Amino acid sequence: MxxxxxxxxxxxxxxxxxxxxxxxxxxxxxxxxxxxxWDTKGNDFLKAIVLPYYGPFISEEKCQLFxxxxxxxxxxxxCGNGQSLQYQGxxxxxxxxxxxxxxxxxxxxxxHLKSCGITAKLICSPMEKECGIRTDYFDYVxxxxxxxxxxxxxxxxxxxxSYLKKDGLFIFSWSHPIHRCVASENDIFTIKKxxxxxxxxxxxxxxxxxxxxxxxxxxxxxxxxxxxxxxxQMIEQTDEEIMQSRADNSDMAKRAKMFPVTFVIKAxxx
Numbered sequence: 196m197x198x199x200x201x202x203x204x205x206x207x208x209x210x211x212x213x214x215x216x217x218x219x220x221x222x223x224x225x226x227x228x229x230x231x232x233w234d235t236k237g238n239d240f241l242k243a244i245v246l247p248y249y250g251p252f253i254s255e256e257k258c259q260l261f262x263x264x265x266x267x268x269x270x271x272x273x274c275g276n277g278q279s280l281q282y283q284g285x286x287x288x289x290x291x292x293x294x295x296x297x298x299x300x301x302x303x304x305x306x307h308l309k310s311c312g313i314t315a316k317l318i319c320s321p322m323e324k325e326c327g328i329r330t331d332y333f334d335y336v337x338x339x340x341x342x343x344x345x346x347x348x349x350x351x352x353x354x355x356x357s358y359l360k361k362d363g364l365f366i367f368s369w370s371h372p373i374h375r376c377v378a379s380e381n382d383i384f385t386i387k388k389x390x391x392x393x394x395x396x397x398x399x400x401x402x403x404x405x406x407x408x409x410x411x412x413x414x415x416x417x418x419x420x421x422x423x424x425x426x427x428q429m430i431e432q433t434d435e436e437i438m439q440s441r442a443d444n445s446d447m448a449k450r451a452k453m454f455p456v457t458f459v460i461k462a463x464x465x
Contacts, residue, residue, distance in 0.1 A: 222323070222346040222347070224406075225346050225395065225406045226296060226321050226346070228397075228404065228405065228406050229296065229344060229405055229406060230296045230297050230298075231403075232400070232403045232404065232405050233275075233295075233296065233297035233299065233300055234297050234298060234299040234300075235299070235403065244339055244340045244368075245275065245276075245278040245279045245282070245339060246278070246279040246282040246283070246339060247282060248339075249339060249340075249368035249430075249457060249459045250339075250340060250368050250369075250370070250456065250457030250459070251433075251447050251448075251451060251456050251457055252433045252434050252437045252438050252448075252451050252456075252457075253368070253430060253433070253434055253437075253457050253459060254434065254437060257434055257436070257437075258430060258459070260366050260428065260430075260459065260461045261286075261335065261337075261364075261366065263286075264283060264286050264287070264288045264334075264335065265286065265287035265288070265289075266287070266288075266289045267288055267289060267290075267334040267335060268288070268289060268290040268292075268332060268333045268334050268335075269283050269288045269290070269291055269292070269333060269334065269335045269336075269337065270291075270292040270293065270294075270328065270333045270335070270336045270337075270358055271283075271291070271292070271293040271294075271336075271337055271338065271339075272293075272294055272322050272336065272337070272338035272341055272342060272351075272355065272367070273294070273295055273296075273322065273338050273339070273340075273341020273342070273344065274293035274294070274295045274300070274301075274304050274317065275295065275300050275303075275304065275341070276300060276303045276304055276307055277293075277303065277304030277305070277307040277308045277315070277317075278307065279337075279339050280293055280304065280308060280313065280315050281307065281308060281311050281313055284308070284311070284313035284314075284315070285311075285313075291313070291314070291315035291316070292315065292316045292317075292318070292328065292329075292333070293315055293316075293317050293318070294317075294318045294319075294320050294322055294326060294328065295317070295318075295319060295320075295341075296319070296320065296321050296322070296344075297319070298319050301317050301318075301319045304317055305317055321345075321346075322341075322342075322344075322345050322351050322354070323345055323346060323347045323350055323351050323354070325354075328354075328358055329358070330357045330358055331357070331358075331359070331360055331361075332358060332359075332360065333358050333359050333360065333363055334359075334360060334363055334364070335359075335363065335364050335365075335366065336355045336358055336359055336363070336364075336365050336366075337365070337366040337367060338366075338367040338368070339367070339368055340368055340369060340370070341367075341369075342367045342369055343369040343370065343407075343408075343410065344407075348410065348414065348415070348418045349418045349421055349422070352365075352418045352419055352421070352422035352424070353421075353422045355422070356422045356423050356424065356464055359464045360464070361464060361465075362463060362464060363463070363464045364427075364461060364462070364463055364464075365419075365424060365460075365461075365462045365463075365464065366459070366460070366461045366462075367459070367460060368457055368458065368459040368460075369415075369457070369458060370409075370456065370457060371412075371431060371454075371455040371456055371457055371458045372390060372409050372410060372411055372412060373390065373454050373455055374450060374454065374455065374456040374457075375388070375409040376388050376389070376390050376409070377450070377454065379446060379449070379450065382449065384450070384453060384454075388409075390411065391411065392409070393408055393409060393410050393411065393414065394408065395407065395408045396408070412458065415460065419460070419462050423464060423465050424462035424463065424464055424465065425462060425463050425465055426460060426461070426462045427461045427462060427463055428460070428461040429458065429459065429460050429461075430458065430459040430460075431455035431457070431458045431459075432455070433451040433452065433455070433456070438451065438452075
């Protein structure tokens, strides 16, 4: 098998019986498909989750995972349109770097940060690949709803560890795997797929398509341990105050009242 292939079976999630499309997916195909979406259809979609929010109904202002970042060097994995970098810049970070797979999002982030008077070094590259980011350099590496797109979780965590100074912090959020397993119809939740299935599959979003894999929480935890991290905190509960302040009765809010829709991990490099 080619070294760029993912050794999993890909299933189309068509709401009925999954259809096997191949026994492996080339990593380059995943990168090409997802970067095309973010270069085109994904512009508005990527505005949905940026700091101070880690995901639906979880905020940095309440959790305080970063603490004081003034004078610190920060690297963002998957910067999108740059709004999370703006948040960190306004909190007086001394140096901002970021990587994103989408050329269009790098362009948008560059324009946005320039309009805010914030300087950052932005690199267009898949997060899995060596791309000139300094090692043993950063106080924080963080990722807001982007880390799950990696085609090589262990390799990505190893790279992130190399970027961080000793005792540096890695903070990331992603869709909770339970959330992806549950379907809703007429306010009734049912299990639509196995929690243990980590296959890649296509997802139709806003007339475009993404390739996605749902990893178990244990997969993230074990990959962090293998990369030399110790977990200091994990958050998966919904902030009731945020939900109440928004008077939100959406499907996402109904889900969040019943089970986790987002998880956030804060880990320290040993």
